[in-house]
Amino acid sequence: MVDMDKIVSLCKRRGFIFQSSEIYGGLGSAWDYGPLGVEFKKNVKHLWWRDNVHLRDDMVGLDAAITMHPKVWEASGHLASFSDPFTGCTVCGRHYRGDHLAEAIWGSKWFESLKRRLANEDDAIVALQKWAAGDGKKLAPNLALVQRPEVILSHWKTKRSGYRFVQSEFGELLDGIACAPDGTPHNPCPNCGGQMSEPRPASLMLETFLGPVQETATKTYLRPETAQGIFVNFDNVLQASRKKLPFGIAQIGKSFRNEITPGNFTFRTREFEQMEIEFFCLPGTDEEWHQRWIDERFAWYQKYGIRKENIQLREHEKDELAFYAKRCVDVEYLFPMGWSELEGIANRTDYDLKQHSNFSGKALEYFDEESKQKLIPYVIEPSAGADRSALAFLVDAHHEEEVRGEKRVVLKFHPELAPIKIAVLPLLKKNSGIVETAKKLTTELRKRWHSVYDDTASIGRLYRRQDEVGTPFCVTVDVQTVGDDKSAADGKVTIRDRDSMGQVRVPMAGLPAVTEELMAGQWAEVFREHGVSKE
Ligand code: ATP
Numbered sequence: 001m002v003d004m005d006k007i008v009s010l011c012k013r014r015g016f017i018f019q020s021s022e023i024y025g026g027l028g029s030a031w032d033y034g035p036l037g038v039e040f041k042k043n044v045k046h047l048w049w050r051d052n053v054h055l056r057d058d059m060v061g062l063d064a065a066i067t068m069h070p071k072v073w074e075a076s077g078h079l080a081s082f083s084d085p086f087t088g089c090t091v092c093g094r095h096y097r098g099d100h101l102a103e104a105i106w107g108s109k110w111f112e113s114l115k116r117r118l119a120n121e122d123d124a125i126v127a128l129q130k131w132a133a134g135d136g137k138k139l140a141p142n143l144a145l146v147q148r149p150e151v152i153l154s155h156w157k158t159k160r161s162g163y164r165f166v167q168s169e170f171g172e173l174l175d176g177i178a179c180a181p182d183g184t185p186h187n188p189c190p191n192c193g194g195q196m197s198e199p200r201p202a203s204l205m206l207e208t209f210l211g212p213v214q215e216t217a218t219k220t221y222l223r224p225e226t227a228q229g230i231f232v233n234f235d236n237v238l239q240a241s242r243k244k245l246p247f248g249i250a251q252i253g254k255s256f257r258n259e260i261t262p263g264n265f266t267f268r269t270r271e272f273e274q275m276e277i278e279f280f281c282l283p284g285t286d287e288e289w290h291q292r293w294i295d296e297r298f299a300w301y302q303k304y305g306i307r308k309e310n311i312q313l314r315e316h317e318k319d320e321l322a323f324y325a326k327r328c329v330d331v332e333y334l335f336p337m338g339w340s341e342l343e344g345i346a347n348r349t350d351y352d353l354k355q356h357s358n359f360s361g362k363a364l365e366y367f368d369e370e371s372k373q374k375l376i377p378y379v380i381e382p383s384a385g386a387d388r389s390a391l392a393f394l395v396d397a398h399h400e401e402e403v404r405g406e407k408r409v410v411l412k413f414h415p416e417l418a419p420i421k422i423a424v425l426p427l428l429k430k431n432s433g434i435v436e437t438a439k440k441l442t443t444e445l446r447k448r449w450h451s452v453y454d455d456t457a458s459i460g461r462l463y464r465r466q467d468e469v470g471t472p473f474c475v476t477v478d479v480q481t482v483g484d485d486k487s488a489a490d491g492k493v494t495i496r497d498r499d500s501m502g503q504v505r506v507p508m509a510g511l512p513a514v515t516e517e518l519m520a521g522q523w524a525e526v527f528r529e530h531g532v533s534k535e
Contacts, residue, residue: 001334001336001395002336002395002398002400003336004264004265004335004336004337006398007265007336007391007394007395007398008265010398010409010468011034011037011265011394014036014468014469015034015035015036015037016033016034016036016037016040016394016419016469017031017032017033017034017037017265017266018031018032018034019031019032020032028262029259029262029263029268029269029270030269030270030271031265031266031269031387036419036420036469037390037419039419039420039450040390040393040394040413040417040418040419041273041386041387041390043416043417043418043419044386044389044390044393044417045252045273045275045386047304047416047417048252048275048300048384048386048389049061049250049252049275051300052248052250052277053250058243058246058247058248059247059248059249059250059277059279060237060241060243060247060248060249060250061249061250061251062229062230062233062237062249062250062251063251063252063253064226064229064230064232064233064251064253065229066222066223066253066254066256067208067210067220067221067222067223068220068221068223068228068229068232069220070218070219070220070221071359071360072228072232072356073205073221073228074359075355075356075358075359075360076228076231076352076355076356077355078205078221078224078228079205082203082204082205082224083201083202083203083204084097084098084099084201084202084204084260085097085098085099085199085200085201085202086098086199086200086201086202086260087101087187087196087197087198087199087200088196088197089142089189089191089192089194089195089196089197090194090195090196090197091142091189091192091194091195092142092189092191092192092194094189094190094191094192095260095261096190096196096260096261097259097260097261098199100260100261101187101190101196102170104190104261105174105187105188105190106170107190107337108140108190108191109139110135110136110139110140110143110190110193111190113131113135113136113139114128114131114135114136114177117130117131117135118131124156125153125156125157128145128149128152128153128156128177129149129153131145132145132146132149132152132153133149136193139193140188140192140193141192141193142189142192142193142194142195143177143178143188143192143193143194144177144178144179144180144188144193145176145177145178145193146193148181151181152176152177152179155176155183156176174187174188178193178195180195202258202260203258204224204257204258204259205221205222205224205257205258206221206222206224206256206257206258206270207219207220207221208220208221208222222255222256223255223256224255224256224257225255225274225276225383226251226252226253226255226274226276227251227276227278227352227381227383228352229251229253230249230251230276230278231278231352231353231356231364232356232360233249234249234280234353234356234364235362235364237249238366244369245280245281245282245366245368245377246279246280246281246282246285246289247279247280248277248278248279248280248380249277249278249280250275250276250277251274251275251276251277252273252274252275252276252386253273253274254271254272254273254274255271255272255273255274256270256271256272257270257272258270264335264336264337264340265391266387266388266390266391267335267337267340267387267388267391269387272385272386272387272388273385273386273387274383274384274385274386275383275384275385275386275389276381276382276383276384277293277380277381277382277383278352278379278380278381279293279379279380279381279382280366280377280378280379281377281378281379281380282368282375282377282378283350283375283376283377283378285378286326286347286349286378286380287326287327287347289380290326290327290345290347290380293345293380293382294313294329294345296382297331297343297345297382297384298311298313298331301331301333301342301389301392303414304393304414304416304417305393305396305397305412305413305414305417306333306392306393306396307396309334310333310334310396311331311332311333311334311342312331312332312334312339313329313330313331313332314329314330314332314339315327315328315329316328316329316330322346322348324348324349324351325346325347325348325349325351326347326348326349327346327347328344328345328346328347329344329345329346330342330343330344330345331343331344331345331384333388333392333395333396335391335392335395336395341388342384342385342388342389342392343382343383343384343385343388343389344381344382344383345380345381345382345383346380346381346383347378347379347380347381348378348379348380348381349378349379350376350377350378350379351379352379353365353376353377353379354376357376364376393413393414393417394411397411397412397413397417397470398411399411399412403501408464408467409464409467409468410467410468410470410498410499411467411468411469411470412470412498412499413470413472415472415473415518415519415521416519417470418470418471418472419450419469419470419471420450420451420452420466420469420470420471421449421450421451421471421472421473421515421519422445422449422450422451422452422471422472422473422474422475422515423451423452423453423454423462423466423471423473423474423475424438424439424441424442424445424451424452424453424454424474424475424476424477425438425453425454425455425459425462425463425474425475425476425477426438426453426455426476426477427459427476427477427478427479428478428479429455431479431482433482433483433484434477434478434479434481434482435455437477437481437482437508438453438455438477439453441475441477441493441508441511444512445475445511445512445515448512448515449515449519454466459476462474463496466498467498470498471498472497472498472499472518472519473495473496473497473498473515473518474495474496474498475493475494475495475496475511476493476494476496477493478493478494480492481493481508491507491508491509492505492506492507492508493505493506493508493511495511495514495515495518497518497523500523501534502523502527502532502533502534503532503533503534504526504527504530504531504532504533505530505531506526506530514526514530
């Protein structure tokens with residue numbers, strides 16, 4: 001599995017994702033999508049929209065405002081309970097989410113180095129001593145073991161001998177090396193080893209004021225999810241679209257959460273994009289619809305290239321479920337930092353529509369023709385993140401291979417996800433016939449696919465560059481295509497496949513038709529018809 005630093009560096013180098021406000025030192029947890037990133041993320045959102053809205057007749061779309069009436073957040077329960085317990089370091093001031101702390105310590109630089117030291121030394125006391133006097137001083141200067149090694153180690157000696165560290169003793173080891181002067185254990189800071197405070201709740205809602213003068217302005221919030229925009233528009237959409245149950249409303253848009261521990265690149269940020277569906281159905285049919293959506297959404301990621309060994313479903317335990325939810329299943333991806341949520345699919349019962357009916361006084365009901373009764377539909381909510389999906393597709397596509405003794409980095413994107421579909425490359429940039437033909441071809445191809453023309457390096461370099469940004473097809477124009485004083489033009493160009501590096505030569509006029517076949521994954525057929533050679 002590729003590590004995240006490699007992905008971050010490729011994204012910056014090739015223009016997928018940049019640190020926000022980098023020239024001012026960067027803004028923590030905010031990221032900007034560059035020229036290729038914006039194309040790529042648009043493709044993720046387009047495929048989600050196409051498959052979930054355009055290709056179904058039981059779905060419609062919506063684009064609600066980010067700022068909503070403050071009452072919405074009272075009704076939804078966000079104001080009362082949308083918070084995470086957080087803890088802060090009493091020395092360096094870093095904050096962590098309570099339920100993320102153990103993971104952050106485990107993965108911290110200082111704990112990694114301590115683990116290495118403990119694994120390489122048979123005697124734990126010796127290992128702890130050496131570490132505290134060496135790397136510990138640099139990496140965790142505020143850890144009790146580093147600050148008071150004699151006290152801590154004499155305590156250890158009375159407790160344990162012949163100690164070898166194993167993962168299951170994580171808590172015990174921490175209690176031993178991080179404690180107050182009176183010996184009471186405390187949680188150490190993942191950043192500096194200092195003492196963490198007791199966890200307290202922190203609201204995740206980002207406040208904002210609508211109006212020029214703060215004292216008289218309306219205080220509201222940047223939405224923490226797009227879902228509520230759908231619920232409050234339920235009746236509008238129902239009346240306007242004349243949809244019958246079951247039907248769903250889909251929305252893609254920005255959401256904001258004052259996350260305590262943002263990080264892992266674009267996985268957890270304070271501003272992010274969601275792709276959410278609220279699917280309304282008759283009570284009693286909800287469990288079946290829930291299962292159908294779980295299956296569909298799980299298959300969707302695999303359809304666009306996520307390998308099946310890297311994706312799994314995780315059923316929520318009863319004590320994890322929101323009090324109104326009947327069942328919730330997460331789609332998880334094996335990110336470089338471990339299995340993490342990509343999408344949550346919940347059966348939210350009739351909770352949201354009931355809450356908004358009660359708070360607004362407007363009945364959000366449905367008249368069922370069959371039973372001739374008004375009812376409140378049940379809701380299935382597949383809620384995905386556009387940034388997290390994009391990150392998963394990126395990580396999964398990343399491959400390093402050896403080709404003729406050299407490293408080849410290639411993003412094996414599904415063609416529909418690739419930011420550039422076709423790169424047209426002239427074999428000789430000094431030959432005006434070749435250049436003109438290649439540019440004309442690019443103009444033609446652009447009408448149908450996002451294509452680029454590039455003549456800034458040798459052909460080998462250009463191929464590698466396109467591999468690294470995941471361009472599925474390169475089209476090369478050479479002397480044979482345009483002819484010279486020795487031989488007549490054959491009007492053919494070479495198409496090269498990114499993954500196999502196989503090449504076929506096809507007439508220029510037939511290029512759009514062949515590309516269409518290739519986009520649909522029909523390489524075998526194209527190879528058979530035109531014959532294949534290797535780069
Ligand atoms: P987590 O447990 O990771 O905080 P969550 O369960 O709170 O996530 P949901 O409220 O279910 O997340 O949001 C639905 C989806 O929105 C998530 O599966 C994820 O893809 C995306 N998402 C949520 N929070 C963030 C964030 N801070 N940054 C990026 N994407 C996010």
